[in-house]
Amino acid sequence: MRALLLLLTFVFATPAFAQGYPERPIRVIVPYPAGGSTDILARAIQQPLTEILGKPIVIENKPGAGGIIGTTEAARSAPDGYTIVFGNLGPNALNASLYKKLSYDPVRDFAPISVVAEMPLLLVTAPSSGISSVADVIARGKKDADALTYASVGLGSASHVTGELFKRQAGIEMRHVPYRGGAPATTDTLAGHVSIYFITPLEALGHMQAGALKPLGVSTLTRTSLFPDIPTISETLPGFDVVVWFGLLAPAGTPTEIVAKLNDAVVRAVATSQVQEALKKLGVEPKSSTSSTFAATIRADVEKWAKVVSLAKIKLD
Structure with a gap:
């Protein structure tokens, strides 16, 4: 009986609690180091969100284990709207199939709030490679199974699994060359030591220019409005589609009224000229969504990448 009374008290108190939310600063966990792309994107919406919600948005970097440490902390935080996480495709979708004993469930343990930004990966090569199109890559791979190599920023990264998806859809072989981060992968691509690289726009832009x-x-x-003259890979390889997304998520069990209030704030923040300009300079598309749409995206990506990871036999534990 006591448990039932407590439950009823919580249920009926929730709307009133949400009405006064937020009453104190909101902590946003960024599960990566300061200065990285995820951190930069989170800080781009920090001030607009602070102004809209009327309370400070405090960013706390909790890096480690490919985003697992910070994401786990967020999943285990109180579901009261005062701790949320700035997630992305890696920890909030890919990790579900890369790790057998992941300390959180990307679907079950979170209440998605909204997407904040999306970006493509750019398939690039050195001008000296002799490759001038996606069709050239596929033709070279079909002619000689040992002719192609592709760089990535590490095992299980978005650049790695994208390369695996590409070779399977194209019906070719490519040798994976993993690096420890984007800088060495870019350097060896520039030098022609690897054939191709699925690179982020932020890393590629200066070298492309x-x-x-x-x-x-x-x-x-x-095609993306950021690079309207660059064709899509799908124009040659129908159906090929990889979107790297970034967004805010609350712990599962966060009251729907609070999630809705946060969603409204994110949508309004992303629409500001300040955020639009900042994100486009970083080579990402400003984007917002409903909570349910974001949840559906996560579920679909968990399923999609599980198949790729399984076929490629990628395991990180």
Whole structure:
């Protein structure tokens, strides 16, 4: 009986509690180091969210284990709207199939709030490679199974699994060359030591402008307004689609009224010219969504990448 009374008290108190929310600063866990792309994106919406919600948004970097440490802490936090996480495709979808004993469930343990940004990966090569199109990559791979190599920023990264998806959809072989981060992967691509690389726009832009990297295609299903002249990979390889997304999530069990209030704040923040300009400079598309749409995206990506990871036999534990 006591448990029932407590439950009823919580149920009926929740709308009133949500009405006064937030009453204190909101902590946003970024599960990566300060200065990285996820951190930069989180800080781009920090001030607009602070102004809209009327309470400070405090960013706390909790890096480690490919985003697992910070994401786990967020999943285990009180579901009261005062601790949320700035997640992305890696810890909130890919990790579900990369780790057998993941300390959280990307679907079960979170209440998605909204997407904040999306970006394609750019398939690039060195001008000296002799490759001038996606069709050239596929033709070379079909002609000689040992002719192609592709760089990644590490095992299980978005650049790695994207390469695996590409070779399977194209019906070719490519040798994976993992690096410890984007800088060495970019350096060896520039030097022609690897054939191709699925790179982030932020890493690629300066080299593309200098003519040191040749873009072959974008990974999204449709062309992006950020690079309207670069064809999609899907124009050659129908159906190929890889979107790297970033977004805010609350712990599972957070009252729906609080999630809705946070969603409204994110949608309004992303729509500001300040955020629009900041994100586009970073090579990402400003984006917002409903909570349910974001949840559906996560579920679909968990399922999609589980198949790729299984076929490629990628395991990180």
